[in-house]
Amino acid sequence: MRKSVAGRLKNALALSYQQNHRRWFLSSSHSRFFSSSPPVLDSAASTSMANSSSSPSPSPLTLQTINPKVLKCEYAVRGEIVTLAQRLQEELQKNPGSHPFDEILYCNIGNPQSLGQQPITFFREVLALCDHPAILDKSETQGLFSADAIERAWQILDQIPGRATGAYSHSQGIKGLRDAIAAGIEARDGYPANPNDIFLTDGASPAVHMMMQLLIRSEKDGILCPIPQYPLYSASIALHGGTLVPYYLDEASGWGLETFELKKQLEAAKSKGISVRALVVINPGNPTGQVLAEGNQRDIVEFCKQEGLVLLADEVYQENVYVPDKEFHSFKKVSRSMGYGEEDIALVSFQSVSKGYYGECGKRGGYMEVTGFSADIREQIYKVASVNLCSNISGQILASLVMSPPKVGDESYESYRAERDGILSSLARRAKTLEDAFNNLEGITCNKAEGAMYLFPCINLPQKAIKAAEAAKTAPDAFYAHRLLNATGIVFVPGSGFGQIPGTWHFRCTILPQEDKIPAIVSRLTDFHKGFMDEFRD
């Protein structure tokens, strides 16, 4: 009885609700003041459908019904080979001795601290103090933290409204931290940098996504990307529905970047109706490890200016240069040195706390410096940034620290320098050792590791191995990488994940395992490779 009254009451309410809605829907101001604006369905004409019977349940979500752009996207660095490695690692933990190796050696990803690299003490001191400012005034803190870390923490906190490290910041990042980053860029380049050009982001990846989102309207929009490339670019272009326009780095000249090739690919794209919007350059190179010469960079800047392309400069390895005859020059510095200013070229420089000597991947800090865009485009970038509110504050702080580390005279300077130089010189030694090791293997050639964290050796696989791979329904480089992993625990990423000249085979190997592991890697790799070649030699 009670239920029935309630039911009738509900029906009556529903009816009045429906009538009200009919009136609301007929209001002319519906869309005018609804300022949040994806297409919004206007249901004015459809209230009569309210009582129609429900259709049967649609089928649940399947691969056929999700966004096909998601399906298309691939990300080899964390792909199938890594899944296999993780499975082997679990098996080793459960059954030690179950494989012919006792640990997995992850050479697949630029993740230095996962392989034992220690963080820079000063950076971590400042982060800890900013996380828990309540201890800044305590006497014990003096004994635990360096004086300049305490001072730096105060400085940073004073730049945050209310010293609230737990508050959302400005969507571009805390202004005082952007000031520090701009000052660091100026010190690096010798040209002015504007804190309002800095967008702090959760690592460089979200910054790249943001630019792709801005630039790509449809599959008729193309982005020029190096091949081989870091698969973030192909993944991001796929997710945003654009077309990757490849330009090939020249392996024979140490992964050189020729504007002749850029021009050719641009024209080819245009002839197919592709509107090329931007050029991605990764310098130092990933996965290729080359450092561009300044003259080469000038050519690239000139090309982008002439063609009206946005230059997307991935400069996250700017601290990772290992050879005395090469030096990092930012594209902004190069373009300014050519006399080109804001009006001449649209340039985005990506930087990250994950690379360099700091290697703070887990902190997800980074920024992009956006120059040469009009105010109304900048507003659009700001709006997209604001939808995610802000990047994480610890990452923001760390991004400011890597661009303004301790200076001569600071209490931490000597220990900071020792830590930094220790890491960088060790990386240089590891790069050289691995490069030499690869070049000593039958059928493998490896360019010089000038910078970044990777080698991308070319492997001339015997036809028999290629046929075996085909039989196993896998790419030959993936076939080799799987064999290597199963035999030695070493994880390389097959070159097909980065793109390579068809018919050539490569893999990417990081230089990040700690130095005491390198001899074992070299000897395991050498033994495996000999066995592999013996098995498949034509």
Added chain:
Amino acid sequence: MRKSVAGRLKNALALSYQQNHRRWFLSSSHSRFFSSSPPVLDSAASTSMANSSSSPSPSPLTLQTINPKVLKCEYAVRGEIVTLAQRLQEELQKNPGSHPFDEILYCNIGNPQSLGQQPITFFREVLALCDHPAILDKSETQGLFSADAIERAWQILDQIPGRATGAYSHSQGIKGLRDAIAAGIEARDGYPANPNDIFLTDGASPAVHMMMQLLIRSEKDGILCPIPQYPLYSASIALHGGTLVPYYLDEASGWGLETFELKKQLEAAKSKGISVRALVVINPGNPTGQVLAEGNQRDIVEFCKQEGLVLLADEVYQENVYVPDKEFHSFKKVSRSMGYGEEDIALVSFQSVSKGYYGECGKRGGYMEVTGFSADIREQIYKVASVNLCSNISGQILASLVMSPPKVGDESYESYRAERDGILSSLARRAKTLEDAFNNLEGITCNKAEGAMYLFPCINLPQKAIKAAEAAKTAPDAFYAHRLLNATGIVFVPGSGFGQIPGTWHFRCTILPQEDKIPAIVSRLTDFHKGFMDEFRD
């Protein structure tokens, strides 16, 4: 002379390069093993274009040539009114006394710590220790940190391979932290939770984007969203090119959610060829502050099951319930209590460290619990997560802490409880005071603030004010909010940013200013409102 030789050499190299390329492009394996796969332009047929003359520079990037989805997207919470507030704040700093108020009172955004809310000590202790584990063994640390924070930091570090808080983690987040979160969900709901269902994210926003990216293929795909709604949803749907299918919450019944209305809007959308894929429910409500009754939630679950819709449950305010007669129930708990399991309903629950009593917005931590999806769809979600590598580790740690705070008997428990209860009871008092204040104003009605951090009062504006707004080319609610800001420094967000029944006007006001500020807000608002009504009364 030298230049000329170099030039000829370059031409020769270029020629050989071009010839090589022709061969490479003709290789049949081009696309087969290029596994990173947006559409990749195949330039095989186009090498003859290499020497064609360059076309004139395209025009630089303009609003007409960027992705129109970016243009469409709006995000009112950080929109125009906030830009104005920031300008006024700068003016006040430069010229104190330049406005009739001495500070800006930001009631626009759920950002508690920016308004003075203090972080939970235990959480910050653990974060600081995990940031700088080198101090864990030092004797001074015992004096600075609570024993259970030290113990918890050790526990967390032991769950991270190599104790490396600076390494990228598993793309779903550190397994041990997901275990803790799953245990917290189980304790909350009384039903099992699987750590493999948890995806840790940089706040809830990226998780929402990830799901929209998965679900939306084109503007023919619709997402049912409450109106009023949190503009993250409209922004994300716009950015991903889908259609927002509105369902209206019923203000007259305390922002009730009627399945009758859901059904009607679903049918209306279907009749227009829209394929509705998911239903967004925000509980407790944002901007509306209501807490759904369990029976209502059952109806919603049943509706989603019947219609085969993914239920996207925004549950970030799960700790923010202020009235004794309401309680938070997760949609997972409700669906399990109805006997529905993995096979029956696809359900995503979003949680964040930014809300609750913790309010750690700047840390960008959060997770989604993904249940009821097939393994192959889960793999696609994992792939998309992996493109951004992982969420920030401090945010991951914090997400585990809010789901497993100190327990009775832990050293920190009493202080933790006091901090938590102090914040929540203060929020409840503030909500009630503001709700009463609104209801005391002429022409304003305000529903009960049952939960979340907002009030969404309805203002019956005089026709004269509406005409003045029209003359000023602004929406009437924005007109009111601008006037209020200029007169008092109080920042409300106009209701048009959230959606409202056409012809009705609202604004969103957070309950977050500290309690000692509330009387001033009430009195300034009251004075302003009287003056406004006197000026525009019909």
